[in-house]
Amino acid sequence: MFLKLEPRAEHSRKMAYLSPLLAGVLTLMTGGIFFYLQGHDPLFALQTMLYTPISDTYGLAELCVKTAPILLCAIGLAIVFKAQVWNIGAEGQLLIGGLAASALAVNIIEVEAAWALPAVMLAGIVGGALWALLAAWLKTHFNANEILTTIMFNYIALNLLIFSVHGPLKDPDGFNFPESAMFGDASLLPVLVEDTRVHAGILFALLAVVVIWVLLARSFIGFQIKVLGLDASAARLAGFKDKKLVWIAMLVSGGLAGLAGAGEVAGPLGQLVPQISPGYGYAAIIVAFLGRLHPIGILFASLLMALIYMGGEMAQIELNMPLAITGLFQGMLLFYLLACDVLIGYKIKFPWSGMDTVTSRVEQQ
Helix, strand or coil: CCCEEEECCCCCHHHHHHHHHHHHHHHHHHHHHHHHHCCCCHHHHHHHHHCHHHCCHHHHHHHHHHHHHHHHHHHHHHHHHHCCCCCCCHHHHHHHHHHHHHHHHCCCCCCCCCCHHHHHHHHHHHHHHHHHHHHHHHHHHHCCCHHHHHHHHHHHHHHHHHHHHHCCCCCCCCCCCCCCCCCCHHHCCCECCCCCCCECHHHHHHHHHHHHHHHHHHCHHHHHHHHHHHCHHHHHHCCCCHHHHHHHHHHHHHHHHHHHHHHHHHHHHCCCCCCCCCCHHHHHHHHHHHCCCCHHHHHHHHHHHHHHHHHHHHHHHHCCCCCCHHHHHHHHHHHHHHHHHHHHHEEEECCCCCCCCHHHHHHHC
16 A cells, blocks of 8 residues: 555644645646646746736735625635534525615615615625525524535525516616616725725625634634534533524624625626626635634635636636636645645555654644
8 A cells, every 4th residue: 555544643733724735735736737738838827827917006906806705705604614504605695695785776876875885785784694594494493404405595596696687677778788777876885996996895804804703712602603513412511502503603604795795796896797706605615614714814715715716817818728727726726625634633654665654744844
């Protein structure tokens, strides 16, 4: 046998933090090999994907634009994943949030009052939260598997959105395009940097990072959620109401995803279109685990994921690669992360060489 895995006496805390870095390095190496096989200079191709998009001020602003929805969805998923509730429905909750916000915004286009924008954002939060609570209700009352229900809700949400832009929310003056009317100025998020698209949504995302960090690290509710995730029986024995905690976790997660959707339609888009998300809710699942479910880790992982989105678009323009390159890098990152996470509980041993474990050497460095 070339190598074997030897169980550790206890999980390695160092490998838990090294695993995302190792996964990132392996993704870069595999990406370089892929570009070489496609006839491109690997170093130039990786530079085109990972540096060129943020080589100027406008690129950095675009990075913030794409980071905001990913970060909001991922930080919400950290709550539910901490409670061992597997909400895969951030994408659907984002779409419903955008749909609810748009339904209000297109009916108050002429309104110039200051309450318009808060009302639009609140509609998005409520829409996303209610969509998530449907899955929580099915889980707590019928013991339905939340992985299956939230995935199915994603498809229902997408079809509801498509129906809406082809029907009740379709712009009558839009030359038959499937899109809503442009929102009124009072319903749009303010631009933070002139001549860019970066909007106040990134501030909501950064505020959410702080709030969720305080919730998880400093509040009794956060403590109960973590105990529920570590040992549900112990949580019940301690008197924690597990169903109530599931509802709270899903409420927060869905609300933040809904805010992300509202931020997209009231921010860079300014209207409801079928393509309000290129899969931000799904990418947020990778981001949450890549960031080790820690708010700061999720912040950096969100920046990386946003860069991969921008890099995919740049590779399409500069290297004539298909846009699917974005999904390829996301998939490789998730694959290597899951593979490297095995090293948290196991050591690699080479029986033929008499070497000590590789992972022990990595940890000693």
